[in-house]
Amino acid sequence: MAHLRTYIVEDSPVIRENLIATLEEMVPLEVVGSADDESTAKYWLARPDNSCDLVIIDIFLKHGSGLGVLQAMRNSSPPVKLVVLSNYATPDMRRKCIELGADKVFDKSNEIEGLISYCARLAAGDAAGTGPGALF
Structure with a gap:
């Protein structure tokens, strides 16, 4: 299994750190960076010397929106x-x-296990993350 290079866009330091710790413990995943606002995320993600396989994005950020990052x-x-x-x-x-x-949308309050399963399937080489147990 390859390590899934992941970038996190989340404005809450507590949620961000807990998410990173949980994902890195449960999935062959490496968090390569993070941002708490739209402009920082877009800047990092646009740089050719930065790369990742997965971006996990919150909608409401310190400044801007996760919708702008998606776009x-x-x-x-x-x-x-x-x-x-x-x-x-x-x-x-x-x-x-x-x-x-x-590609997917998960609710923080009750779909963290679904996110972990999705990330594990991606790390295992399921490019769509749609193996058994996929949410939608």
């Missing part, structure tokens, strides 16, 4: 998996995120 990344080259992890994963927000290029 900026939707046609990235090489393609990167985009996952939204938010407390506001309403049906309308899920639809908007998918329209903007998100």
